[in-house]
Amino acid sequence: MNKPPTLFISFISSVTPKLIRYTSILSPSIQTKNVAVLGASGGIGQPLSLLLKLSPLINNLSLYDIQHTKGVGVDLSHIETQVKVKAYVGKEQLSDALKDMDLVLIPAGVPRKPGMTRDDLFITNATIVANLVSACAKNCSQAILAIITNPINSTVPIATEIMKAYNVYNEKKIIGVTTLDVIRAATFVAEAKGLDSLRVFVPVIGGHSGNTIIPLLSQISPPVSFSQQELDSLTSRIQNAGTEVVEAKAGTGSATLSMAHAGARFSFSILDALNGKTGIIDCGYVASQETEFKYFATPLLLGRNGVETSIGVGKLSEYETKLIEKAKPELNANIQKGIDFAKQYLTKSR
Numbered sequence: 001m002n003k004p005p006t007l008f009i010s011f012i013s014s015v016t017p018k019l020i021r022y023t024s025i026l027s028p029s030i031q032t033k034n035v036a037v038l039g040a041s042g043g044i045g046q047p048l049s050l051l052l053k054l055s056p057l058i059n060n061l062s063l064y065d066i067q068h069t070k071g072v073g074v075d076l077s078h079i080e081t082q083v084k085v086k087a088y089v090g091k092e093q094l095s096d097a098l099k100d101m102d103l104v105l106i107p108a109g110v111p112r113k114p115g116m117t118r119d120d121l122f123i124t125n126a127t128i129v130a131n132l133v134s135a136c137a138k139n140c141s142q143a144i145l146a147i148i149t150n151p152i153n154s155t156v157p158i159a160t161e162i163m164k165a166y167n168v169y170n171e172k173k174i175i176g177v178t179t180l181d182v183i184r185a186a187t188f189v190a191e192a193k194g195l196d197s198l199r200v201f202v203p204v205i206g207g208h209s210g211n212t213i214i215p216l217l218s219q220i221s222p223p224v225s226f227s228q229q230e231l232d233s234l235t236s237r238i239q240n241a242g243t244e245v246v247e248a249k250a251g252t253g254s255a256t257l258s259m260a261h262a263g264a265r266f267s268f269s270i271l272d273a274l275n276g277k278t279g280i281i282d283c284g285y286v287a288s289q290e291t292e293f294k295y296f297a298t299p300l301l302l303g304r305n306g307v308e309t310s311i312g313v314g315k316l317s318e319y320e321t322k323l324i325e326k327a328k329p330e331l332n333a334n335i336q337k338g339i340d341f342a343k344q345y346l347t348k349s350r
């Protein structure tokens with residue numbers, strides 16, 4: 001009896017309809033890419049690396065952490081897919097981990113415990129991201145950097161300032177991963193309205209913390225209408241979904257499995273776009289030209305070089321305009337904090 005073909009998982013992410021696709025063969029036109037995960041031994045890093053190991057879009061998977069990557073690497077290497085896994089541990093192996101990478105995912109750093117805000121992580125995670133991005137500037141300056149480490153509102157500005165200081169900044173290539181907000185919004189809206197969540201797309205704009213997370217419930221595809229009470233409760237749930245997980249995990253961490261899925265979905269969008277697939281749209285937090293904020297998440301059109309263009313925020317309802325007003329002080333303060341930190345960091349490290 002013939003063995004059934006190996007199933008690979010890949011996700012098509014487009015505005016509508018959105019489907020999860022399983023494919024059995026690698027199309028000859030796909031150029032497989034090299035992907036690194038920095039923080040690969042962590043709660044997000046391990047399941048994210050597993051999902052990447054299953055992808056036909058990847059050639060080499062580079063796992064880097066300050067601990068435990070050897071075991072994670074050997075474990076993953078026994079999976080029967082074509083992705084070649086290499087493990088790197090400790091600062092002295094970081095340069096090697098980054099050589100020839102096309103996409104670098106950064107989930108390195110500490111997660112929240114109950115009672116903490118994402119901004120409370122700044123004190124530890126800002127330096128971790130600055131060090132890792134400095135290494136990227138030196139070793140893979142052309143790679144796309146996808147920042148998962150919180151507080152995203154500040155770590156993306158830090159990454160940008162570091163790349164600028166090394167004269168390798170490319171605004172198309174630094175993206176804060178906010179896909180989890182988009183996934184949660186689709187899930188919660190679909191649950192509330194009895195829809196198929198895989199076919200619901202809710203753009204989520206702004207930043208990635210509390211009030212700065214702004215779901216555009218007036219722009220859902222396909223269109224859905226809500227009472228004021230539904231708008232309030234869905235908006236609040238989407239904004240506080242990270243805290244919902246932190247509290248349920250009761251001191252053992254924050255979202256890891258759903259974030260790994262979100263990170264993989266985002267990676268597959270990027271890799272598809274790098275391969276020349278057109279019309280790939282995903283939300284992400286990037287340096288912003290068309291809003292009043294220096295950084296802002298919007299739906300992004302992805303292409304061969306990373307972010308082709310922001311799709312913008314579209315026509316906002318009065319309710320959403322008020323949400324943006326409310327987000328303004330926190331988002332601007334988070335952004336400035338990241339920029340100020342990077343300046344001090346760069347002064348000290350030169």
Ligand SMILES: NC(=O)C1=CN([C@@H]2O[C@H](COP(=O)(O)OP(=O)(O)OC[C@H]3O[C@@H](n4cnc5c(N)ncnc54)[C@H](O)[C@@H]3O)[C@@H](O)[C@H]2O)C=CC1
Pocket residue numbers: 038039040041042043044045064065066067107108109110111112121125128131132147148149150151152177178179180181208253254255256259
């Ligand atoms: N963007 C988003 O939507 C989300 C972001 N996060 C953030 O992701 C980050 C990681 O979360 P978890 O994986 O749950 O944490 P974790 O503590 O389970 O894993 C973090 C990993 O980073 C490693 N690490 C620490 N310093 C490092 C360095 N200098 N270089 C390389 N690796 C280093 C640790 O050894 C550990 O393996 C947190 O900041 C968390 O807030 C979490 C969920 C969603």
Ligand SMILES: O=C([O-])CC(=O)C(=O)O
Pocket residue numbers: 111112118150180241242243245246254255
């Ligand atoms: O809430 C946290 O600290 C982790 C996170 O960013 C999320 O789950 O959205």
